Amino acid sequence: MNSAAPTENTTPNTTDVPVQQFRQAMRELAGAVSIITVGDEYNRTGFVATSVSSFSAEPPRIILCISLTSSSWAVLSKTHRFGVNFMREGEDAIASRFTGFGGIKGEARYEGAEWIGLPTGTQVLKDALASIDCTLEESLERHDHAIVIGKVESIRICDQGSPLLWFKSKFYSMGGPVVTT
Numbered sequence: 260m261n262s263a264a265p266t267e268n269t270t271p272n273t274t275d276v277p278v279q280q281f282r283q284a285m286r287e288l289a290g291a292v293s294i295i296t297v298g299d300e301y302n303r304t305g306f307v308a309t310s311v312s313s314f315s316a317e318p319p320r321i322i323l324c325i326s327l328t329s330s331s332w333a334v335l336s337k338t339h340r341f342g343v344n345f346m347r348e349g350e351d352a353i354a355s356r357f358t359g360f361g362g363i364k365g366e367a368r369y370e371g372a373e374w375i376g377l378p379t380g381t382q383v384l385k386d387a388l389a390s391i392d393c394t395l396e397e398s399l400e401r402h403d404h405a406i407v408i409g410k411v412e413s414i415r416i417c418d419q420g421s422p423l424l425w426f427k428s429k430f431y432s433m434g435g436p437v438v439t440t
């Protein structure tokens with residue numbers, strides 16, 4: 260049973276939810292960290308994302324959300340290709356570079372890690388838990404983001420290790436499995 264009492268910060272049932280309150284609520288949602296790579300070895304950028312999810316298994320499809328003002332959307336919307344790299348614990352330094360915090364841009368985000376260029380041109384992180392090479396099947400622009408559906412073209416799995424997580428604006432590692440009684 261959960262003994263934590265909810266804090267008194269409720270909103271009336273209205274569409275005008277304050278953005279700040281929305282952000283505060285979303286800080287309570289833990290997410291697995293991925294790096295999305297776009298472009299090729301000559302012109303590449305990318306970003307950290309927690310919006311990645313499996314969309315369909317048959318056929319294999321990935322879904323994610325991407326900011327329309329990001330450097331990655333400028334490239335992805337033209338090349339129609341991207342890589343999804345599931346990050347492992349201990350890879351927070353390279354993930355940080357892909358947040359763009361501190362003004363690190365484009366090619367400089369790739370420094371400090373080993374990358375593999377796939378035949379499609381997509382760059383994937385050598386030590387990711389798994390990497391998925393996608394082509395853009397469909398995108399839907401809504402508000403300040405696009406919902407992107409990726410057709411899975413190839414997969415690379417090196418499943419030794421645990422995922423890197425994001426919670427309350429910080430990187431976390433996983434404590435271990437919960438034993439359900």
Ligand SMILES: Cc1cc2nc3c(=O)[nH]c(=O)nc-3n(C[C@H](O)[C@H](O)[C@H](O)COP(=O)(O)O)c2cc1C
Pocket residue numbers: 304305306307308309310311324325326328329330331357358359360425
């Ligand atoms: C933990 C975390 C998760 C994020 N998830 C997403 C996401 O799912 N989609 C997105 O567009 N940006 C996301 N961002 C923001 C991007 O990583 C990044 O700040 C932005 O794309 C950089 O834009 P730029 O390439 O124009 O500098 C996330 C940032 C953090 C720190």
